Amino acid sequence: MARWEPDAQGRLQLAALELFQERGYASVTVAEIADRAGLTKRTFFNHFTDKREVLFAGAKDYEAGILKYLAEAGDDLSPLDAVLAALTRSSEDLVQYGDFARARQRLIESSIELRERDLVKTASLTAALADALNARGVPLGRARLTAQAALAVFDTAYVAWIGEGTGDLETLMGQVLEELREAVR
Amino acid sequence: MARWEPDAQGRLQLAALELFQERGYASVTVAEIADRAGLTKRTFFNHFTDKREVLFAGAKDYEAGILKYLAEAGDDLSPLDAVLAALTRSSEDLVQYGDFARARQRLIESSIELRERDLVKTASLTAALADALNARGVPLGRARLTAQAALAVFDTAYVAWIGEGTGDLETLMGQVLEELREAVR
Structure with missing residues (x-):
């Protein structure tokens, strides 16, 4: 023992x-x-x-943190902006542990098994965010779409941030959101 | 034997x-x-x-079909519209085999193992679509974001179509795209 x-x-x-x-x-x-x-x-x-779980042990706490921040987001924010604000707040830890986050992300990209688990965690987070938006009064279909859009913005910015090794994650998220707006125009 | x-x-x-x-x-x-x-x-x-693969055997053909339709999409279409047009054309088979598609989708939703495989197939399709858009001249980050947005629209419309048991998938996709535009506005 x-x-x-x-x-x-x-x-x-x-x-x-x-x-x-x-x-x-x-x-x-x-x-x-x-x-x-x-x-x-x-x-x-x-x-x-x-x-696999040794690289994903923080996922439940991370999800709980995002949901807490979403609950605290102002009613004046659009559903998308509320989710992005929550993701930005929770990303402060990621930035603080930047070297660890980068090493972990490179490992995930190196293994199909790890990418699979990562996809499952992201899907779980998407569903939890959609339910939370739904509880804020957003119809469920719209809530799911908003959660997916927010995580697409976050993931794109995050991959760029990991790859560049420099830059500010929040600024990158703003740029990616602008790109998404143009893409769907 | x-x-x-x-x-x-x-x-x-x-x-x-x-x-x-x-x-x-x-x-x-x-x-x-x-x-x-x-x-x-x-x-x-x-x-x-x-x-698991017995429910996903068509995925490679399905992906190849979408990529072929994307290659045939007119240059006048925006990247997002080109992907949505390709997804719409490939969905004609899904509509034709509606009962099979519905039964299969319900099974996938009933099993974590199957949802995991489904997520992997969707991620593979997203990456393939992003690469194809990149080959059409769209920068890679923008291409990934566009592919993710198109598949979010398609999946949301598809889930609604499966659930409703009626309605036209293409019309639903148009409605969902309008919702996405409003969500990111």
Whole structure:
């Protein structure tokens, strides 16, 4: 049995990220991740359901944060602007942990298995945002469309931000939204 | 060895759809699908890599059809309108096989595993459409955003069309596009 460890989850995530970067996601085992973190496989599975989840453990908290910010967004904002404001606020953490976020994103793009999980998390976030907009009085079809548009804007800006290595995510989101407006005109 | 069968693939797909509807996706085995179609497991795996693929076998042809229609779309159309025109043309088959499309869509919504595969196929189609727009001269970021917007419009209209059981998919797409324009205004 592993003894109780402060922040075992964080150590496992860091160890996994290091190993994936060194040798590629596919060839690293859970046992190796636990070993690098100085923990056991059993402790790993207390924190994560499988190897993929080690890169997505924050997704539920991230989603909860966005929903909280959306609930706090002013009634004067359009539904799209309210979602974008919530995404912008939640992205402050991403910017703060920029190097980690970039390394993680490159890993996700390197593996079909990880991209699959990423798509599922994004779909879950889209559905949660649509339900929250619906609760704000937006009809469900319109709410889903707005959530999809907002996440398309965010993802496009985020990929550009990851790729460039510089620039301000919020400014990029504004530019992408302008591009979307032109695209649908 | 199974003897050569005309349209073994179609028989396997139909048998799978029937069994999934009767007993739910999760509880049906590949052996049972093959048995219902009067074929062997080996024949099943000659046609499909796994159980999920039996509902997605047409995806590559569908994608190729959309790309062909996009290549044929007039230069006078905006990138978004060109993609929507291609999606509309390719949807004529969906409308023709409406009952099959509806049954399939309900199954996909019933299973996380199937939704996951559906998301992967949609992401692949989005990337292919973005590359095709890029080849038409649209910058890549803009091309990705346009492909995402077009598929959001199509998916929203498609889900409404599946749910309603009536109505014209093309008309619904026009209404949804108008909603998207208002949402981003």
